[in-house]
Amino acid sequence: MTQLECKEIFAMLSQYLDRELPGDVCDQIWQHINGCPPCVEFVKSLEKTVALCREVPFSERPTPLGEDALERLKAAFQK
Numbered sequence: 001m002t003q004l005e006c007k008e009i010f011a012m013l014s015q016y017l018d019r020e021l022p023g024d025v026c027d028q029i030w031q032h033i034n035g036c037p038p039c040v041e042f043v044k045s046l047e048k049t050v051a052l053c054r055e056v057p058f059s060e061r062p063t064p065l066g067e068d069a070l071e072r073l074k075a076a077f078q079k
């Protein structure tokens with residue numbers, strides 16, 4: 001089983017912003033984040049996303065991110 005890299009996590013979260021992230025990918029993301037402190041720190045800024053990813057089926061999610069979280073994610077990508 002291949003461990004995802006942090007940049008892949010960020011990329012997947014970006015897809016999620018576009019509503020394209022399936023539930024099994026959410027699981028993969030969580031498996032990575034649980035063992036990766038840098039990603040934990042990053043995801044803290046996306047707390048809303050995280051909660052929705054774990055608790056709500058993808059097709060039922062409302063608009064998950066506020067502008068603030070979106071800007072944080074974009075900033076992370078540009079590093």
Ligand SMILES: [Zn+2]
Nearest residue numbers: 005006036039
């Ligand atoms: Zn990571």
